[in-house]
Amino acid sequence: MIDTSSFQGKKAKYYTLGCKLNFSETSTFSRTLYNMGVHEAKKDEQADICLINTCSVTEVADHKCRQIISRMARQNPNAFVVVTGCYAQLESERVAQIEGVDLVLGSNEKADLIQYLSDAWNKFEDEMNEEGTGKYHSVKTKDIVTFQPSCSRGNRTRYFLKVQDGCNYFCTYCTIPYARGFSRNPDIASLVAQAEEAAREGGKEIVLTGVNIGDFGRTTGESFLDLVKALDRVEGIERYRISSLEPDLIDDELIRYCAQSRAFMPHFHIPLQSGSDEVLKLMHRRYDTALFAHKINLIKEIMPDAFIGVDVMVGCRGEVPEYFDDCYNFLSSLPITQLHVFPYSERPGTAALNISYAVDPREKKRRAHKLLQLSDEMTHKFYAEHVGQEAEVLLEKAVRGKKMHGFTKNYIRVELSPTQVKEEYDNQIVKVRLTEFNFDKSALKVELL
Numbered sequence: 001m002i003d004t005s006s007f008q009g010k011k012a013k014y015y016t017l018g019c020k021l022n023f024s025e026t027s028t029f030s031r032t033l034y035n036m037g038v039h040e041a042k043k044d045e046q047a048d049i050c051l052i053n054t055c056s057v058t059e060v061a062d063h064k065c066r067q068i069i070s071r072m073a074r075q076n077p078n079a080f081v082v083v084t085g086c087y088a089q090l091e092s093e094r095v096a097q098i099e100g101v102d103l104v105l106g107s108n109e110k111a112d113l114i115q116y117l118s119d120a121w122n123k124f125e126d127e128m129n130e131e132g133t134g135k136y137h138s139v140k141t142k143d144i145v146t147f148q149p150s151c152s153r154g155n156r157t158r159y160f161l162k163v164q165d166g167c168n169y170f171c172t173y174c175t176i177p178y179a180r181g182f183s184r185n186p187d188i189a190s191l192v193a194q195a196e197e198a199a200r201e202g203g204k205e206i207v208l209t210g211v212n213i214g215d216f217g218r219t220t221g222e223s224f225l226d227l228v229k230a231l232d233r234v235e236g237i238e239r240y241r242i243s244s245l246e247p248d249l250i251d252d253e254l255i256r257y258c259a260q261s262r263a264f265m266p267h268f269h270i271p272l273q274s275g276s277d278e279v280l281k282l283m284h285r286r287y288d289t290a291l292f293a294h295k296i297n298l299i300k301e302i303m304p305d306a307f308i309g310v311d312v313m314v315g316c317r318g319e320v321p322e323y324f325d326d327c328y329n330f331l332s333s334l335p336i337t338q339l340h341v342f343p344y345s346e347r348p349g350t351a352a353l354n355i356s357y358a359v360d361p362r363e364k365k366r367r368a369h370k371l372l373q374l375s376d377e378m379t380h381k382f383y384a385e386h387v388g389q390e391a392e393v394l395l396e397k398a399v400r401g402k403k404m405h406g407f408t409k410n411y412i413r414v415e416l417s418p419t420q421v422k423e424e425y426d427n428q429i430v431k432v433r434l435t436e437f438n439f440d441k442s443a444l445k446v447e448l449l
């Protein structure tokens with residue numbers, strides 16, 4: 001039981017690092033605390049509680065986590081500082097030693113974070129009352145089996161629904177299975193209920209998030225396709241996007257279903273990681289380039305207008321120059337819309353460190369730059385092909401005198417000029433004709449129909 005009385009009138013600050021999953025979890029924590037009487041502190045206000053949800057995807061992310069934790073603790077010297085997330089899970093002792101940290105909760109404790117916080121907070125308050133300086137300290141990072149349900153509102157228009165957590169794949173460069181545990185998911189009925197709630201709140205679009213979403217069903221015996229079909233029937237939700245799907249888990253049947261579904265958008269995000277079969281083997285990925293090419297070509301055959309975003313990692317161990325060339329040529333040969341390029345980062349404890357060939361940091365940068373250029377060309381071509389076409393756009397926030405943005409079904413970003421903006425367009429779907437590129441080529445201008 002949580003005693004909410006001691007939280008009434010308190011102020012909290014939140015900081016989230018990393019992926020959409022973390023953002024959606026933090027948003028759920030802040031909503032729960034809000035319902036307990038804890039309001040978000042303004043920038044210049046002192047907080048009573050600081051909650052930091054960390055990430056550990058690269059060395060840079062680890063460093064940033066330490067900086068943010070120290071800074072928040074320093075700037076809010078009387079606050080109770082809670083740290084959770086992947087970095088807290090992997091480096092709990094190190095986090096606990098940062099000056100000002102009061103509670104470190106690992107991934108398993110996330111599901112009961114508010115309960116842990118409440119218990120620790122009450123002790124913290126008692127000690128503060130008795131001695132004036134007391135601090136409660138605990139590190140909890142058990143084996144990870146719990147699931148923290150989260151459905152958060154992103155930018156007014158979009159919700160992020162967490163449908164799965166953890167991963168069983170153990171790719172050689174990745175620490176996520178250690179940080180977030182094995183693959184697990186809630187049942188379809190509870191996710192449909194969350195989508196219905198989002199629709200009641202006025203949500204029009206939901207992004208399905210998770211670590212390895214295609215692995216949905218491992219703990220409930222259901223399938224991802226069944227989840228997609230059930231969500232498709234939720235009234236009021238006009239659009240779904242799937243944040244990422246491992247290539248080996250995209251069934252051809254799923255692609256076919258999305259093509260004729262009511263609300264699943266022609267928009268896919270697929271982590272390839274490398275376009276070299278040799279590197280894919282070194283990474284212990286569970287597919288080869290032939291399977292990946294088949295999925296992309298099938299999507300484009302059935303949905304010629306589909307937007308396809310692809311994750312690629314450059315400079316990983318073992319990626320000799322000819323393997324990078326293979327990757328570049330493979331990517332150039334496919335109808336991809338955008339690349340998300342990540343330079344490889346060495347992670348302690350990963351199997352990739354046993355591969356002897358390491359890429360020089362400057363060469364890694366050069367490869368990343370080359371792929372980013374390719375990505376710009378791909379996206380520009382895709383946008384240019386759509387100029388002159390009609391489209392339905394879900395618009396975001398209308399602000400008088402400012403430009404307004406939104407996305408087409410196939411994820412083309414559009415821009416309305418200030419003179420086209422009307423308040424009633426807020427979170428609405430409107431029909432447009434795509435006319436030309438905006439000034440920095442990051443969106444298409446439109447004519448309203």
Ligand code: SF4
Nearest residue numbers: 167169170171174176
């Ligand atoms: S599929 Fe591989 S890269 Fe993705 S989370 Fe799992 S282990 Fe990490």
